[in-house]
Amino acid sequence: MISRVKEFKDKELEYEEWCEKHQNGYVFNRAGGKTGNVLHTVGCWHLNVPSRKGTYTTRYPKYCSENLADLLSVVDGLSKPNSWRECSICFNK
Numbered sequence: 001m002i003s004r005v006k007e008f009k010d011k012e013l014e015y016e017e018w019c020e021k022h023q024n025g026y027v028f029n030r031a032g033g034k035t036g037n038v039l040h041t042v043g044c045w046h047l048n049v050p051s052r053k054g055t056y057t058t059r060y061p062k063y064c065s066e067n068l069a070d071l072l073s074v075v076d077g078l079s080k081p082n083s084w085r086e087c088s089i090c091f092n093k
Helices: 012-021 068-079
Strands: 006-008 026-030 037-041 062-065
Touching: 006 012, 012 062, 026 068, 037 068, 062 068
Parallel strands: none
Antiparallel strands: 006 062, 026 037, 026 062
């Protein structure tokens, strides 16, 4: 994996700290399935649901980077055998 892409699995505090320090970053939520692998921006409300606080990385691993190109270079491989999509809220689609 590209060194500028950070993986957070069962690392809740580290993930929250990374997001706080990288407000302009990107988060790939690897939830699996045909629609569960989604690319977001750090501030997306889908990633900040209060009832899920404390379980963001225990439920699904997160892959984060400040550099979108770096993150995009690994999401296809992370999504196999399924695909992924961009969040329609984050990317205005």
